Amino acid sequence: MLEDVKIGDSIAVNGVCLTVTAFGDGVFTADVMAETLAKTNLRDLRPGSKVNLERALRLGDRLGGHLVSGHVDGVGTIAGLEKHDIATLVTIKAPPQVMKYIIKKGSVAIDGTSLTVVDFHQEKFRVSLIPHTAQATVLGSKKIGDTVNLEADILGKYIERLLQAREEQPAQNSKLSPEFLSAHGFL
Structure with missing residues (x-):
């Protein structure tokens, strides 16, 4: 997993996107802010805890899951x-x-x-x-x-934001509406 890792690369730990700050011999280090600990389950980890690790998707790679950013909701x-x-x-x-x-x-x-x-x-x-x-x-x-x-x-987050923006400042002649999205299976 770490064969071509570089400082600054992103690696998700239990779905939390972290930035590699150091690495060597099968291990890597990342800084974790207080905000990250407060809003994720990383605070529950102890030495030896098993975690899911995933490298960032590269453009051109197959997309086998769904679109996430490593920013826990x-x-x-x-x-x-x-x-x-x-x-x-x-x-x-x-x-x-x-x-x-x-x-x-x-x-x-x-x-x-x-x-x-x-x-x-x-x-x-x-x-x-x-x-x-x-x-x-x-x-x-x-x-x-x-x-x-x-x-x-x-x-879903982008659709929500687009609908909010439309309510805040309706676009003239736009066909994007809650009715349109619902009729086409998005809502």
Whole structure:
């Protein structure tokens, strides 16, 4: 993973984008601000904690997940784990600033792992882990009560901002409206 790393590169740790400040022999160092610790579950890590690591996407690479930036929207809590055939259904209690972007069959990053939402309710949503995902990520070792970093797909955030801007200053002759977005499956 660190074979071509350089100082200044981005590496996501449990979905939190961090900047490499030093590296060597299979390890890297990153500075973590108080704001990052306050708004993510990195504060819960201890020496030896398992984490998900992911390098930044390079232009031209395949996009196999969804669009996230490593800027966590909120911290959720594992509220339920249920075996269902070969899969594990994971229920996550999430804050309102995340839940407003959650849709059935939509995407969400949990500790940096891109997953599809199975269903949702007012304060919770569920995802399903196949055995490979449970083994290859930290999600497979999480227990009820554990915290997870949550990030919604950035497309929903851009749509929300465009609609806010339109309300603040309506564009003349624009065809972009809540009705248009709804009719075309965006809302």
